[in-house]
Amino acid sequence: MNRVWLRVIAPLAVGALFLALWQAAARLSGVPVYILPAPSDIAGSLWVDGPSLLGSLLVTLRITLAALAAAAIIGGLIALVFSLSRVIEISFFPYAVILQVTPIVAIAPLIIIWVHTPFLALLTCAWIVAFFPIVSNTTVGLNSADRNLLALFKLYGASRGQVLWFLRVPTALPYFLAGLRISGGLALIGAVVAEFVAGTGGAETGLAYRILEAGYRLAIPRLFAALFLLSVTGIAIYLVLDFISRRVLRRWHESVTAEGEE
Amino acid sequence: MISSFSEPAVEVAEAAPILELINVSKRFGSGLEALAAVDLRVGRGEFLSLLGPSGCGKSTLLRIVAGLTPPSAGDCRLAIDRASGRLGFVFQDPTLMPWSTVIANVLLPFRIARRRGAEPRDKAAAAIRAVGLAGFEDSYPHQLSGGMRMRVSIARALVTEPDLLLLDEPFAALDEITRLQLNDDLLRLWERYRPTIVFVTHSVFESVYLSTRIAVMTARPGRIAADLTIDLAQPRSRATRLSPDYAAMCERVSATLAQAMGTP
Structure with missing residues (x-):
């Protein structure tokens, strides 16, 4: 009980203290608002520009969630293929790594030239950033089935499909979910980076472009307000995925049961 | 058979x-x-x-x-014939599937043999009773002690009457x-x-x-x-x-x- 309170109150106290110091510093030092706005200025901007910023947030969020879903499905399938054939895994895994380590900012302009639908172009960028943790985690999970259980399945004459569905897939599930939690944050980053590069995608303007725009106009409080919304979104995505992961694993996995009811 | x-x-x-x-x-x-x-x-x-x-x-x-x-x-x-469930094996570790309940673990040999329905369930329940774990059918392995897990493992090996x-x-x-x-x-x-x-x-x-x-x-x-x-x-x-x-x-x-x- 005490620990729960500590966990909630201590970070909140740090946050409040930080905001108070920031507020005082901004007001007392006389630094202009277009360089360092006070938290109260940002809150004001959030109140005034909130509705239009939320509209932009929705655009970014749609790309993020679509990219995450695509990463989960395609990433999971790639991992499945990798686990079925060692040859395919060895042949293709390096290229997944290359795709992962190449900075998305560098590839994004190409993708935007190649893919004509703005939504699809942004989605592709975000997907490239998000899919790798799911592929690598799930591949490890699919390959880490208990050796004795594998022997037992062999003993009872299980088919490859049965070994996959009854043993490898359940073993891989916690790994997949851990990958998904990482990918959730990455999909948002990917979407934001893609928007930075693409600029405004026609009628719909994402939150990232609003940040750029606010920067050009020296509307720094609005820039901070948009940034704040972006952070909150990232945290919310993480919390939702964490919740889903706990729900799925709550009955059996050590990561959940160790701190559970007992 | x-x-x-x-x-x-x-x-x-x-x-x-x-x-x-x-x-x-x-x-x-x-x-x-x-x-x-x-x-x-x-x-x-x-x-x-x-x-x-x-x-x-x-x-x-x-x-x-x-x-x-x-x-x-x-x-x-x-x-x-090895693959027909005529042979049972108990490892040094209980070797249970942590995501499955006791009864689902014991049913594994039948599930692999694609045998479903009441008869396998009755046999699994009987095997669980035989190893003294009646009442724990729906528990998960992490909820059991080391000795109980080994009993589940023995029940699984016995369920096909090898x-x-x-x-x-x-x-x-x-x-x-x-x-x-x-x-x-x-x-x-x-x-x-x-x-x-x-x-x-x-x-x-x-x-x-x-x-x-x-x-x-x-x-x-x-x-x-x-x-x-x-x-x-x-x-x-x-x-x-x-x-x-x-x-x-x-x-x-x-x-x-x-x-x-x-x-x-």
């Missing part, structure tokens, strides 16, 4: 062995010679212990019998109290289901208490140094452990084991 154990077939042991190893040896890729020229016949209904020091190839021998590892040379003949049950040091990781309890429970299950049992252990006391026969193995490369019949009265119980016959037999097996290991 489905047979039962209604008749203990001890008397026909000599005529028709369920398992016969002829000149079996095993050398691993690393060059390690695990087994050298092992000959062994096991009759139906026997409780045979493979007794030997750690690393003498007992577990390797068991894995060869189960078809999990091929022998490098020699012949392993089984009178039963003709041959292979146990690879199943109680080695358990505490003394649990271990003695499970020894007794295993004997009751053997009397009830009457499978042929091949039991790997490095405990003299355990092997004498449980077995009708002990094959003593030498250190690496493993070979069978002595084949002892344990004719202590059946059924065995806690009283057996206190009898002078038991003590004398343990003494004899210990001496044989020491000889096999080359220690005077």
